[in-house]
Amino acid sequence: MNNRERLLEVRRFFERYTDEANPKTLEDLLEYLSTIGDTSKLAKKSVKDDIQALNNSGFEVQDELEKNGLAKKYWHSARLFEIHELRMMVDAIVAAKFISEDVTEEIVEKLQMLTSIPEAKTLQSIIKTPKKKHGHIPYHIDRIQRAIHERKAISFQYTDVVGFDVTKRTFPLRRDGERYVVNPIDLHWNHEQYYLIGIDESIGEVRNYRVDRIVNSEIVEDGTIRPKHHLPDDYYQKSFNMYNGSDEQIVLSVDERVLPVIFDKLGEDVSVSEHGERFLIRFDAAVSDGFIYWLLSLGSQVEVVEPLTLRDHMKTTIEKMATTYENTSIHSSIE
Incomplete structure (x- = not known):
């Protein structure tokens, strides 16, 4: 030596x-x-x-x-990361549902290499998150980021949310497997999932795609430099759970106890006025299934005042839910 x-x-x-x-x-x-x-x-x-x-x-x-x-x-001493910083990163990786078990293990092992062996032994997260055993999401993210930087389109297949095959435990591909070609604008993290936001070149409109549902992604190498697009400043504020929908002016009557939830979602600058024992909240939002699911999650603490079309839709949805539980229970047939 x-x-x-x-x-x-x-x-x-x-x-x-x-x-x-x-x-x-x-x-x-x-x-x-x-x-x-x-x-x-x-x-x-x-x-x-x-x-x-x-x-x-x-x-x-x-x-x-x-x-x-x-x-x-x-x-x-004087390491790049303090041990508490590494622990936060490990917990974040373990908690992320979109990162598969095998990739989680690889990343945690790399983070452990950034400190001493004795301290690395303490970097064992107690968080338990259901994950897929294997996944390709990091590779999709890498290709999307490269496509954004190089101003190229990304091509992929996309899985559906209906038609589940119980035997194979898989969902079918949308459009019978036809490939999507999207000019990517941004990658966005929302509700523990990554979303690709880009312009679907077949329809020329902005769409959101969950990265964990993307299959067989490729960068389109056709020599075309795509124009660089920017999302409106309020795009994420209007988009609920990353569903696309039409913009509407919304008025909600809300209980005081739910105001913190409203502010967390819409920001503290949202229009608020007193209305008897409740409050009126006014804002613009993309009316979509995601928005409706969010409203339903707040129960009777929130009432849609306007638009009337949304109010009627909420009423119909709630009545359908009530009918489901009024019907004869299937409990006895599955015992």
Whole structure:
């Protein structure tokens, strides 16, 4: 082991085996080096020079003063990420439903490499999230980002939400497998899912696509540079659960207890006025299934006042739900 190789191993030792809570002595370092090469003629001064060389290069190795006859201890500090920052990243990766089990494991292992082995053992998330065992979402995200940067279209197939095959446990492809060609504008994170937002070139309109439902994505290499598009500033505010829909002016009568939920969704600048014991909320939104599902989730604390077409639609939807539970239960037939 020559001097250059030894210096690299000294750096690796401090990087992987030490931290503020786990300092090591020169004897520990010499023992580590002896497992790699012959250290019988290696003097402590040479190792100390290596440590000084690392400090001079910007790789910080701290030491504590010798006291009570104990050997001086050393450790690597000033890492790129603090342990609490790594823990937040690990938790975020584990909590993300769209990241499959195998990709989650790979990313967490890479994050663990950014700290010492003792601290890496603490980076085990207690969060339990249902995930697919395998997935291709990271590859779709990479292609979409490249297409946005290079101003190219992205081509893919898209799975449906109806027609589930119980045996294969799969959904069929939309348009009988015909490929979508989309000029991508943005990738957006919403409700634990990634969405591709872009212009469907077959209809010339902006559409949202869940990335986890994209299959066989490819960058369109046709030599055409697509025009760069920008979404309206209020696009995400109007879009509920990333469903597309027609813009309408909405008036809701809401209970005071649900105001924090309204502000979380619409922002605190939304128009609010008192109306008896309730409040009137006015805003513009894309009326879609996603918007209706959101309203239903708020129950009787929210009432649609305008437009009347939406109010009537809500009434019909609620009546259908009530009818479902009024009918004879299927419970006895599945016991």
